[in-house]
Amino acid sequence: MIDPVTDDGETKPRRLTRVRSAVRRVPWSRLTRRAGVSSAILGVAVIGVVVGVLLGARAQTDIGPFQAEMSVRPATSGETEVLIPPLGALHIDSHDGPLRLTVQLGALDQGRTQALISDPSGITRASQTVVDDLQEGILRLGFRTVSVSVLGAVIIGLLVFRSTRRAAWCGGVALAVTVGSLGLAAGTLRPDSIEQPRYEGLLVNAPAIVGDARRIAQDYGKYAEQLKTIVANVSRIYTTVNKLPIYDQIDGGIRVLHVSDLHLNPSAWPTIRTVVDQFDIDAVIDTGDITDWGSEPEATYVGSISLLGVPYVYIRGNHDSAVTAGAVGRQRGAVVLENQVVDVAGLRIAGIGDPRFTPDKETSPSGSGRSRQVIEQVYNAGAQLAATIRASGKPANLCLVHDPESAPALNGVCPTILSGHLHHREVRTLPKLPGITTPSRVLVQGSTGGAGLRGLEGEQPTPLQMSVLYFDDTKTLQAYDDIQLGGTGQAQVTLNRTVIDRPQPGKPITPSPPPTRTPTPTPTGTTAPPGD
Template sequence: MDHVTPQEDEPKPRRARMWSAVRRAAASRFTRRTGVFFAIIGVALVGLVVGVLLGARAQTDIGPFQAEMSLRPATSGETEVVVPPLGALHIDSHDGPLRLTVRLGALDQGRTQALISDPSGITRASQTVVDDLQAGILRLGFRTVSVSVLGAVVIGLLVFRSTRRAAWCGGVALAVTASTFGIAAGTIRPDSIEQPRYEGLLVNAPAIVGDARRIAQDYGKYADQLKAIVANVSRIYTTVNKLPISDQVDGGIRILHVSDLHLNPSAWPTIRTVVEQFDIDAVIDTGDITDWGSEPEATYVGSISLLGVPYVYIRGNHDSAVTAAAVGRQRDAIVLENRVVDVAGLRIAGIGDPRFTPDKETSPTGSGRSRQVIEQVYDAGARLAATIKASGKPADVCLVHDPESAPALNGVCPTILAGHLHHREIRMLPTLPNVPNPSRVLVEGSTGGAGLRGLEGEQPTPLQMSVLYFDDAKKLQAYDDIQLGGTGQAQVTLNRTVVERPRPSTSTGPTPTSSPTPTLSPTPTVPPPGN
């Protein structure tokens, strides 16, 4: 039997030990590289998050607003629009681990003033909002990439003390950020804006938006029915000739009284048709032609110059000095502010409302009915009465916006025209010891159907106007109350009222008695023409 000597067996353990050492070295190198790899990824993610939290924000202008846009790490992607102090709305706009926040800040005074001063500014601003938003998001994206890479590189240098490994951290951060943006862009849901989630006071926004949509839909019906309305006004004129005193008023003065148009574009075609069909000599507007009295609204009054007859106007509480100036620039327009003029054979005195309260939340008849306000409105009528008396010649018609001004004019002029209430009223002021012949007050309804507010209820506010007939002695002889059905309704009704003369006194004594209060003799309502 052969025996192996120790010298022959010695190389095998040495080789085994060498291979074992090589394997241990390789395993250690792999483990170290794996550890470094995961360390780089971890450091890169930490640096990315730190960079995003500290610097992923950008200031941008969205319309007249100064807005701040920012990106934040999140478990699910969404867009949050913060409107301090009203709350926020959340939109499920995209997927991915980033949340976009848009915080609307203060209004820029310069841009806001320019927007109000330029009639086309609002339209242009609405068209550029999307461009402003896209530009802001693009700028925010570039900034986010920059700060995420920078954050990863800085943290990498602090941890590894190696520029090579820090560069790898920056590369990982760039790849992660780019892939996150890619996921967000690939999963964007434009329709999600129609189903936002509200927080804070904005929880009432769905109801508000719903009302606005319903109003817009109802308001669109005006255009559908406008032709029928105008046609019916024309047809009703043929019926007017059969009403009482038609023969007597042919040679008199015809005045169209309108009020409270409130920016309703449907009012102008109807006014123009009545002016033409009823052979109107002048139009009297007792105020509130606009809603807010702003410069952009001033373009609405441009239709005045198309009527072809004098247009006598006083300010309402929704009209500003800007509104009055815009009216005054129109052809045939006459703005009365505590003065007396002769128009179409009548001596007309008028004064604007002393208030400027365009807040739509205020009731049409209110604007605050405190004692102080009532006294302020009454004093406006008293100032107009003093102006008429100082002129040395009585006025035939007085114009005020709020009928609360009328008592101060009692007996100063026989006919007082007003508006403001958004419904029609006829009243006789009381006979007083020093006022034997009291004045008649004709309060017009809203010729604009109270504007958009008239669409808020279930029944739309009708459009109302009146044709006043004055005889050659400049006395009110009769008036036609014209009412057009509200939104989506083409019904037109006309009611003629004949003003009876005061009955002569039956007293035989030397001292004459005061004339009794004139009475009104209404004629039957004309049935509406067919639609």
């Protein structure tokens, strides 16, 4: 092949060679060469900073009872992102600059959580130390970010330039860039921005569900201060309950503590432990909603179950997930029932979890919906448990459902049905239908956790409620004590005893009078027939 010839008779390849030689002979100035090298060093340093930050700018830290991971990422605008899996994220316009801070909350540390629950002043101290924990974590993250940025720039500089001197310059530039970015973020910090976060995921509902977080935190501080007095009054109430009717008759029988709807309230556990110890409880029965969202971090809340020292029989509520049930089942002494019949503490107990999982609804039962489809779904859960009891060939002494709408399907199958979900107490006697000799009695428990944090939203906080059930040697419910602990600023504890009047054939069952509340910790005892 013949190369094309230009007008002056020279071939194009020869002309290109001549031009390149001429360019090489042009005398470049020292300033121009230095500018080129400096630009190359700056580019390599920036690349090293980005690579180092992406690979290693993270640090583990403890924020209160949480195990958290903090990390820094390059970004076009500075902000802080708080990840709370699986609920979503909070985005806070906290600072300016090219760095984004991410805080991912992980599992709760069981030891610190237990200490927080056990110590009435732990909540107050934890709220005071969270800021210090966060600042310490950010300082460690800052030092680590600077280190990995410089190291990344030096390594890439050595690979590109194969010169120790120029690699050192890359490290110096990376140090200046990183420190400058961190300084810009610190200098433009906006602490007030935490009051106006942007929500993503399920947390979009958080403002409506939680309400005024600052006021709730203040109320909870008051609530925690009252806890010592409240728990002490539980002991005093036990001294008084010895004098109530039929105590001698039920002494030595089976005693069961019925709790429900704890909703992550740490104040519930010390009270439960006190009642278990003082009332000589043989087993605790939990009819569900021990958590709010059923998430993995919440699962560590159930660690106090193993400290009770008695069997803990549990069914899922509509706010509890399979993760929650699994965490409960791993606790020493816990029994998780899912359409099963078991023998615990001398009683034959049957239970089934709520067929729904609705963590995105309000904790209040009104948020769970009452459509015809939902009612049928809940009723069918009771029917399923009734079929399991019949198939077992032996009657059950107690049946556990979360929603009382499941109870009618168990009418006549089980004499006593325990439930929760409504966050207030009710006693119902189911109708006497054809083929049913003795209608079932439904005891609906209030919220042992005071409806969680939402119980502090109103002017009158939701009280903590639980009941002690007394069974005789025939496994028949003989009486029950309804215990109520007052809310914020109310250290009172009230007790209402109901004695089961064995109905004679043809004699209607009349309801109990409502519980008596007094401003003192001394309980009020009543002797009355069972309620509706």
